Amino acid sequence: MFRQYVYQAQIENRSEGVFEGSIELLQAGSVGVSKVIAPQSTYARTRRHISDSDDSVTLFIGRTQGLVIDQAGEQHEFRPGNGFLYYGAIPGLAASSAPISMWGIKVAADRLMTASARTAQPMSISAEQPAMKLITQYLHSFSTVAESSDADVRDAFGMHLSDLLMLIVGTDRDTLELIKGRGLKAARTDVVLRLIAREYASPNLSAERIGLTLGITARQVHRLLEETTKTFYEHLLERRLLEARRLLTDPSCGVLPVTEIAQRTGFVDRTHFNHTFRTRFGETPTDAREAAVRENARRFLGTSIR
Incomplete structure (x- = not known):
């Protein structure tokens, strides 16, 4: 599967037993995103393999450690969150000392290089680089996007990843301005909202x-949310209140005290919870629970309980 979906290469299984691994794939517009799990192995992409004309560029991002890659004299040891920019048109070697897991973001070389201000070359990328942090957070949406049947969702996901990758590689001034106005801000805002939800x-x-x-900075976080018409606090409060209401009206959570539900959804003070809940929904948490109990009973019995 690695040969078919990532790169043609000579693979040697160095683990005991048969080679067992998996690749989850997502085509997001012109960007290919993969989640790879593989046993202890070596991977060699030689000049013979390069004849397949696959000169695409892939940003590999570590989800585990134990893999070392070497390409054009640049050696990189993967750790969670760091990355290596791999060029399909250049021979390379990789070896793992343990089972590995990593992300792959694959784009056409001409698309990346047209916008790049640098010469094509493999490079190690720190997990602390801002664009890498955004990519890593953005990849948490992989499964959700993969399950979506909306092509626009997939295209936007791929566009944001591609824009962030261009920022890592280095772009010319015109492309940089385009990305700042289109992808970087949108990607950062999206990640902030996802982190609030999580x-x-x-x-x-x-x-x-x-x-x-x-x-x-915190100031940048606040500025990113300005165009959403809600402040950071308003987004956070809304998420907490909606989850609290869901738990209060869920029959399976009926034994949970209201105070515990408040704590589970991030509220420290019961009085503040009651006030904000009533302001948002027009009823107290206790009223919401009792109304849900009556409604569930009515549905169960098929008659109104007054």
Whole structure:
């Protein structure tokens, strides 16, 4: 599968037993995204393999450690979050000392090089580089996008990844301005919203904390959200309140005290929770739960309970 979907190469299984691995693939517009899991092995792409004319460029990103890659004198050891820009038109060798997992973002070389201000060359990329942090966070959406039947969603996903990759490689001034106006800001905003949706239950979640994750300042986080018509706090509060309402009206959560539901959704103070919930939904948390109980009973019995 590696030969078919990533690059033609000579592969030697160095693990005990048969070679067992997997590749999940997503075609996002003109960008190919893959999640690779493989056993301890060596991979050699020689000049013979290069004759396949696959000169595309792939950003490999470590999800585990244990893989070392060598191309054109540039050696790189993968660790979670760091990456290596691999050129299909250049011979390369990779060897793993343990089972590995990594991401691959593959784009056509001519598309990348047309916009690049640098000569094509393999390069190691730190996990701390801001664009790499954005890519790593963005890849958390891989499964959701892969399951989507909306071509626009896939195209946007691929465009943002491609734009971020161009920023890593280095672009000319015109392309840089295009990316800043189109992809970088949109990708950063999207990642901020995804982080809020994922981390809302943490009572310590803040713009500062998200900024540290992405390598930007809290002020930049706030500015990114300006065009969404909601502030950081409003996005966070809305996510917490919606989840709290879901738990309060879920019959399977009926034994949970209201205070525990408040804590589970990031609220520290019960009074503040009650006030914001009533402001948002026009009823108290207890009222919402009782109304849900009556509605569920009515549906179950087929009659109104007053």
